Ligand code: SF4
């Protein structure tokens with residue numbers, strides 16, 4: 001297939017030349033520097049906060065040949081690495097082939113996994129491969145905390161995979177943690193656990209995306225916990241990866257390391273398992289859908305010319321946040337967090353550390369329901385090791401289990 005080159009200019013004429021990187025990023029780049037590619041919606045787990053509501057495979061998933069074509073395109077665009085996720089990417093039968101294919105085409109791969117397929121043999125294979133990085137997902141530093149969110153046995157699966165990687169001599173692998181109300185008190189334990197495997201800790205912000213929207217109220221850190229997290233990052237941040245996760249905390253005072261800007265559509269985007277391209281992995285919703293890699297011109301055309309991405313590449317000029325004294329540090333926070341809690345995109349983040357998010361949530365139009373993603377591949381029935389968090393509504397076996405008088409006239 002010959003890629004049809006975009007007819008519109010690919011470099012914004014108003015993008016500043018030289019100066020601070022953040023100012024250039026605001027206007028977008030010719031290729032994303034943080035591209036996430038979810039290879040499949042299939043997953044052996046059913047984590048309560050899954051941002052992509054994964055579980056069942058989508059029959060329209062990109063074929064092996066189509067996935068190879070995407071990799072060819074990324075190579076042409078000089079995308080040097082891609083974050084591969086899902087669902088659980090390793091359950092795709094061609095996962096190991098696509099990994100090799102990407103590396104052979106100078107596209108490094110960083111993949112996230114729950115560890116289900118990382119036995120000793122795979123760990124040794126990964127340790128012997130250059131340009132590959134692995135992230136094991138854990139949302140509790142103990143089985144008790146982790147398994148309530150990710151499902152019974154998931155802590156044991158992940159730590160076994162970590163042991164296998166460490167034993168195989170794998171370097172620089174990561175433990176990836178979504179910070180929640182339940183695990184924020186375990187940050188030191190996470191660090192110790194990660195260090196014990198010779199790995200590096202990566203923490204990310206919990207967003208109300210996918211199934212995360214259903215448990216947002218119960219799981220997102222309290223204001224006091226956000227302060228605790230900020231202090232912990234100031235003390236430990238140099239050795240911990242965070243991506244663009246916590247820049248809204250910079251409004252407490254000191255800027256944190258990492259990208260202090262929402263990179264959605266500017267330097268960040270998502271390709272989902274069926275080839276749809278969204279502005280950010282946390283924004284799987286029609287409003288943030290820019291195109292599909294199967295369309296004429298492929299991914300390059302979507303990235304460089306879609307109307308949505310052009311729009312996102314403009315600096316914010318209006319809205320409540322631009323009047324805030326902390327705007328330069330916090331930039332209004334996370335677009336996805338605002339959108340999925342039903343707040344305006346130019347107003348404060350729901351977790352605004354100055355407290356304006358709470359005010360905005362309270363003032364939110366009572367009739368207004370928070371937008372839901374149109375994508376949901378959650379398992380329709382029970383899954384082995386189902387998470388126990390928030391106890392799925394307990395259904396009494398018989399009416400009289402609840403009250404001896406229930407149902408009686
Ligand atoms: S929408 Fe939120 S998660 Fe996505 S790039 Fe922006 S700040 Fe990051």
Ligand code: SF4
Pocket residue numbers: 248251320321322324325326327330331332333347348349352353354355356357
């Ligand atoms: S009002 Fe907006 S810019 Fe100010 S701290 Fe809150 S989220 Fe950040």
